[in-house]
Structure formats: C-alpha cells, structure tokens
Amino acid sequence: MSDALLFDWVIPGLKSFIVIFMVLNLAAVLLWIERKGSALIQNRVGANRASILGILPFNVGFLNTLVADPLKLFTKEEFVPDGADKFVHSIAPFLALFPAVVTMVAVPFGDTVEIMGRTVELQAVRLDVGVLYVSALVSMGVFGVALAGWASNNRWALLGSIRGSAQMISYELAMGVALVSMILFFGTLDLQAMVRQQAGLFLGVLPNWGIFYQPVAFIIIFTAGIAESKRVPFDLPECESELIAGYFTEYSGGKQASFMLADFAESVMVAGLVTTLFFGGWQVPYVTSGQGLQLPGMASPLVLPALAVTLMQVGTFMIKVLFFCWLQILIRWTVPRFRYDQLMNLGWKGMVPIALANLILTALGILLWGDMA
Amino acid sequence: MSPFLFYPLATMSVIFALSVVLAKSPVRSALGLVAVMAILAVQFAFLQAHLLAALQIIVYAGAIMVLFLFVITLLNLESDRGIGEKPKLSAIGFGAGAVVAGGLALAMLGVVEPAARAVALPEGFGTTAVLARQMFNRYFVAFELTSILLLVAVVGSVVLAKRTAAENSEGVTGA
Amino acid sequence: MTIGLVHWLVLSALLMAIGAIGVVVRRNVLIIFMSIELMLNAANLAFVAGAHSLGLMHGQSIVFFVMTVAAAEAAVGLAVILALFRNRQTVAADEIALLKW
Numbered sequence: 001m002s003d004a005l006l007f008d009w010v011i012p013g014l015k016s017f018i019v020i021f022m023v024l025n026l027a028a029v030l031l032w033i034e035r036k037g038s039a040l041i042q043n044r045v046g047a048n049r050a051s052i053l054g055i056l057p058f059n060v061g062f063l064n065t066l067v068a069d070p071l072k073l074f075t076k077e078e079f080v081p082d083g084a085d086k087f088v089h090s091i092a093p094f095l096a097l098f099p100a101v102v103t104m105v106a107v108p109f110g111d112t113v114e115i116m117g118r119t120v121e122l123q124a125v126r127l128d129v130g131v132l133y134v135s136a137l138v139s140m141g142v143f144g145v146a147l148a149g150w151a152s153n154n155r156w157a158l159l160g161s162i163r164g165s166a167q168m169i170s171y172e173l174a175m176g177v178a179l180v181s182m183i184l185f186f187g188t189l190d191l192q193a194m195v196r197q198q199a200g201l202f203l204g205v206l207p208n209w210g211i212f213y214q215p216v217a218f219i220i221i222f223t224a225g226i227a228e229s230k231r232v233p234f235d236l237p238e239c240e241s242e243l244i245a246g247y248f249t250e251y252s253g254g255k256q257a258s259f260m261l262a263d264f265a266e267s268v269m270v271a272g273l274v275t276t277l278f279f280g281g282w283q284v285p286y287v288t289s290g291q292g293l294q295l296p297g298m299a300s301p302l303v304l305p306a307l308a309v310t311l312m313q314v315g316t317f318m319i320k321v322l323f324f325c326w327l328q329i330l331i332r333w334t335v336p337r338f339r340y341d342q343l344m345n346l347g348w349k350g351m352v353p354i355a356l357a358n359l360i361l362t363a364l365g366i367l368l369w370g371d372m373a
Numbered sequence: 374m375s376p377f378l379f380y381p382l383a384t385m386s387v388i389f390a391l392s393v394v395l396a397k398s399p400v401r402s403a404l405g406l407v408a409v410m411a412i413l414a415v416q417f418a419f420l421q422a423h424l425l426a427a428l429q430i431i432v433y434a435g436a437i438m439v440l441f442l443f444v445i446t447l448l449n450l451e452s453d454r455g456i457g458e459k460p461k462l463s464a465i466g467f468g469a470g471a472v473v474a475g476g477l478a479l480a481m482l483g484v485v486e487p488a489a490r491a492v493a494l495p496e497g498f499g500t501t502a503v504l505a506r507q508m509f510n511r512y513f514v515a516f517e518l519t520s521i522l523l524l525v526a527v528v529g530s531v532v533l534a535k536r537t538a539a540e541n542s543e544g545v546t547g548a
Numbered sequence: 549m550t551i552g553l554v555h556w557l558v559l560s561a562l563l564m565a566i567g568a569i570g571v572v573v574r575r576n577v578l579i580i581f582m583s584i585e586l587m588l589n590a591a592n593l594a595f596v597a598g599a600h601s602l603g604l605m606h607g608q609s610i611v612f613f614v615m616t617v618a619a620a621e622a623a624v625g626l627a628v629i630l631a632l633f634r635n636r637q638t639v640a641a642d643e644i645a646l647l648k649w
Contacts, residue, residue, distance in 0.1 A: 417596055
C-alpha cells in the first residue's frame with residue numbers, strides 16, 4: 001500500500017470509523033447506565049430481568065438493555081401515520097441522529113502516535129475550524145426535530161416539535177456566544193491546539209485547565225448543551241410523564257430507536273465538547289507527553305515510555321467523557337423540569353446576557369493580560 | 374479537486390436544485406435546498422474556503438432554512454400542483470430558462486482560464502485568521518454596516534410579524 | 549482532466565438558471581423565495597471558485613457579506629410573507645397581484 005494512500009485515506013477512515021463506532025456504542029451503554037443510575041437514585045433495583053432462554057441462573061439487566069432492547073426495537077413494525085409525508089417521516093430520525101454522531105469526529109482523543117515513521121494525530125479529522133464544525137452540526141440537529149413533528153400529521157406532535165426546535169435554536173445562541181469567548185481565550189479554532197494549550201500547571205499546583213480561567217463559560221456551555229439535547233430539566237418537548245413522547249409520538253421501531261440514540265449521542269457530544277474546552281481533553285494532570293510524570297514538589301520528572309503515556313492520555317479522555325455523561329444523568333434524575341416559558345426566559349433573558357457579559361470581560365482580560373497562546 | 378469528486382457532487386447539486394423547483398410539497402423543496410447548501414459547503418471546503426464552509430452550514434443551512442421550515446410549518450401550507458398549476462406558462466418558463474442556462478454556460482466556457490499559478494495558494498488561504506484580518510482592515514466599514522443591517526432586520530421582522538391588538542382580541546372564535 | 553475555473557463557473561451558471569426558472573415558474577411565494585436563495589448560493593459558489601483560482605481573498609470576503617445580507621433578507625422577507633398570509637390567507641403569487649379587489 002502506498003504511503004499516500006495509507007496516510008491520507010486508510011488511517012483517517014479507520015480513525016473516523018473507530019470514533020463513530022465508539023459513540024454509537026457509548027450511546028447504547030449510556031441507556032443502561034441511565035436505567036441503573038436512576039434506580040440507585042430512586043432507591044430501587046432497576047433493569048435486571050433478562051436471561052438467555054432461562055440458562056443463566058441470575059438476571060442480567062445489562063444484557064437486556066444492550067442486546068435485547070435494540071434487537072426488539074429494530075425488528076418491530078414501523079407505522080407511518082395516515083396522511084403523513086412518508087419520505088419526510090422516514091428521513092427525520094436520520095437527520096436527528098447524523099449530526100449528533102458525527103460531531104465527535106473533530107474532538108481529539110489523544111496526542112500523537114508514530115506509525116511507520118510519521119506522526120499521526122489521535123483525532124479523526126484535523127480541522128482548522130473545529131469549534132465551528134461542532135457548532136454547525138449542533139445547528140443541523142434542529143432539522144430532525146422540526147421535521148419529525150410536522151411529518152407525523154398529528155397536531156400535538158407538531159406543537160412538541162415547534163417548541164423543541166425553538167428551544168434548540170435559543171440555547172444554540174447562548175452556546176455560540178460562550179464558545180466565542182473560549183475561542184478568544186485560546187486564540188484558535190482548532191480543538192487539538194486548544195487541548196495542547198492546557199498542558200502545564202496553573203499557580204504551580206492545579207492543572208492548567210480551561211475551567212480555572214472561564215468558569216462562567218463552562219456553566220453556560222454545559223447548561224446550553226443539556227438544553228440542546230433536550231434532557232431534563234429541559235425536556236418539555238418530549239417529557240415522558242406528561243406528553244406521550246412529544247415530537248416523536250408517531251414513531252415506532254427502528255426510527256424511535258434512532259431518536260433515543262440521538263438523544264444519548266448528543267449528551268456524549270456535549271460531554272466531549274466540555275471535556276475538550278474546559279477540562280484539558282486528553283491531558284493527564286502532571287504528565288507531559290515528552291517528559292513523563294512530574295508532580296508538584298518532584299525535582300525531576302519520572303520518565304515514562306511513550307506508549308504508556310499515550311494510553312494514559314486516551315484513557316483519561318474516556319474517563320472524563322464518561323464523567324460528564326454520568327453528571328448529565330445525575331442532573332436528569334435530580335432536578336424537576338422547567339415550564340416552557342421559564343425555559344425560554346432562562347435562555348434569552350438569562351443566559352444570552354451573561355454570555356455576552358462574559359465575552360466582553362474575556363476580551364478585556366485578553367487586552368490586559370494576553371491570551372493562552 | 375479530483376474529477377471523481379467534482380462530477381458526482383455537481384450532478385447531485387443540480388438534481389437537488391431541480392427538486393427545489395419541481396417539488397409539489399414546500400417541505401420537500403426546503404429539504405432539497407438544504408441538500409444543495411450542504412453540497413455547496415463541501416465544495417467550499419475543497420476550494421480552500423474553510424471558514425466559509427462552516428459559515429454556510431451555520432448561517433444558511435442551520436438558521437435560514439430552519440426559519441423557512443418554521444414558516445412553512447406554521448402556515449400549514451399544503452402541496453399544490455407545482456408546475457402543473459399553469460402548464461403552458463410553465464413550459465414557456467422552462468424553455469426560456471433552458472435558453473438562459475445554455476447561454477450562460479456557453480458564456481462561461483469562453484472564460485479564459487487564469488494562467489497556472491507559479492506558486493501555490495498563499496499561506497493560510499481561506500482560514501479564519503486571514504479572512505478576519507480582511508474584515509477588520511480592508512472591509513471594516515462594510516462589516517460595521519452589516520451589523521447595523523442585521524439589527525435593523527431583527528427589529529423589522531419582529532414589527533412586521535407581530536399581531537396587532539385588533540387581531541389578538543378576535544380570539545379563538547374569530548374568523 | 550483537472551477541474552478548473554470553467555467547471556465551477558458552468559456549475560454556478562446552471563444553479564443560477566435553475567433558480568431563475570423557479571422564480572418564474574412557481575406560484576407559491578415561499579418557493580419563489582427559496583429559488584432566490586438558490587440564486588444567491590450559485591453566486592457565492594462563483595465567487596469562491598474565482599477566489600481559489602486567482603489566489604486572492606477578496607472573493608471570500610464578498611461571500612461573507614452576501615451570506616450576512618441574505619440572512620437579513622430572509623428574516624425580513626419571511627416576516628412579510630407571514631403578514632401577507634394573515635391578511636390574504638393565501639401564498640399564491642397570482643392571487644395577491646391586486647392592491648384592492
């Protein structure tokens with residue numbers, strides 16, 4: 001295989017495949033974590049009824065959620081309601097799932113790796129407009145919601161989808177303004193460069209992560225991200241205890257599974273974005289790529305082999321993403337949901353002014369003290 | 374850009390553009406237009422205009438087309454017969470359009486290709502930094518005027534689309 | 549053969565012509581508006597192709613402004629269509645041709 005073919009096509013394709021595969025699997029696993037996590041919070045046992053043909057002596061809920069549930073959903077009959085536009089009804093779940101899954105392609109999950117003498121970045125696609133790519137895909141997610149309700153020929157689904165898309169575009173605005181202040185702070189749009197700038201130490205002890213410099217932006221982006229993926233406390237478009245299923249009421253089978261997967265894939269995306277911008281991405285605290293482990297107070301760094309450092313970095317990234325997914329699940333089962341007008345007031349009258357004020361203060365700070373770069 | 378990428382993308386964009394014009398349902402027209410914009414964003418990326426590719430998706434496909442979809446959904450527009458409404462006039466329109474398309478394409482074919490550049494594209498062509506520098510140096514006045522234009526547009530559209538007090542008091546039982 | 553400026557300009561011309569046909573042939577005001585957006589996109593493609601071919605950033609700067617103005621125009625135009633629909637209960641272009649009926 002020629003060098004050009006290997007490095008320009010095969011390796012990026014492989015990296016993208018691995019990232020997308022992991023996102024889809026993580027979305028499925030998160031469903032089980034959610035069920036078990038909510039059970040722990042609500043002092044009950046949770047999903048634990050499954051056994052294969054009565055063979056296993058105990059009940060294994062994990063098997064149920066990971067294998068049996070998707071199998072059941074994808075083999076169910078799919079109804080298209082009478083009088084609905086068949087083509088749009090079929091394409092809406094795909095339009096909802098696609099942007100959520102593809103976003104993680106721009107997020108770096110490690111430093112570099114040497115393959116056959118050339119350095120390969122552990123990031124599926126090296127985009128110089130990485131943050132804008134993420135923002136663009138978040139905007140594209142609105143189409144799935146808007147079309148799903150319209151194509152159902154059901155006025156309550158339509159109401160749910162209009163509310164859902166209005167909510168998504170409002171919080172997308174707040175997230176965008178907060179992202180701009182992060183772009184100003186790091187001085188670049190490239191996600192890998194942002195992570196690299198978070199190496200080193202802050203005040204000699206803490207790792208040099210973005211959260212210590214921009215806590216307000218973290219709160220805004222995290223909250224807006226939860227609102228984008230329409231999770232509680234922002235899940236009025238699809239609240240499970242009040243409306244039947246909101247904008248995807250008329251969906252069954254594989255298409256409903258796509259909407260559920262899109263929900264969890266978006267929360268993985270928010271976790272990935274927040275990790276990269278504020279918590280150092282793949283940076284392990286006190287470990288530098290070239291030098292190894294150096295705790296504060298150690299005279300010289302403890303040199304670690306490069307492969308071990310790379311594995312530690314990839315593992316750290318995954319742990320951080322899992323932590324934020326878990327945090328979103330925790331928030332879901334703790335906080336009651338917002339009423340729609342409270343939701344819109346918070347988005348427009350609360351978060352956008354705070355994000356703008358943060359932007360102005362960040363710009364002032366950069367003028368006085370210079371940015372991270 | 375290799376021909377293996379250009380021709381399929383160009384064919385798809387023409388097909389989706391035709392679907393915008395020919396589709397009976399307004400929602401399918403809007404979806405066709407979103408597809409054209411997405412393909413155009415891919416083509417911008419291949420033409421070394423990275424920031425514009427991202428902006429095309431964020432602004433055009435992600436905001437303007439969502440606005441279109443909102444209006445179509447809120448007005449609850451139904452499918453009409455498309456170009457079947459007035460067949461004779463449609464035929465004349467298509468004929469004239471084909472003549473215009475042919476003429477434009479022929480005119481473009483006569484364009485002299487600029488002499489092959491001796492050097493490659495300048496460093497950072499199409500990146501955010503270079504485009505932003507242009508905005509803040511050369512086109513600064515236009516940049517500030519467009520921000521005022523956007524403010525005017527926001528105020529104008531809120532005023533235009535607002536329900537008057539009379540319409541509001543008509544209530545549910547009104548016409 | 550390599551893809552040059554001529555290819556991009558021909559594609560842009562085709563898209564522009566299809567948009568023009570849409571404006572003339574369709575009756576629904578919203579679809580006419582969408583065809584206008586299609587024409588704007590075709591012009592954007594021509595500008596970006598020209599910028600790439602000549603190696604100058606001016607083409608891309610113009611596209612930036614075209615996008616901004618198109619956003620403003622779309623917002624105002626759709627508000628006008630909404631107000632029109634409220635008044636006349638129709639969006640067919642030939643039914644709103646008279647000022648007073």
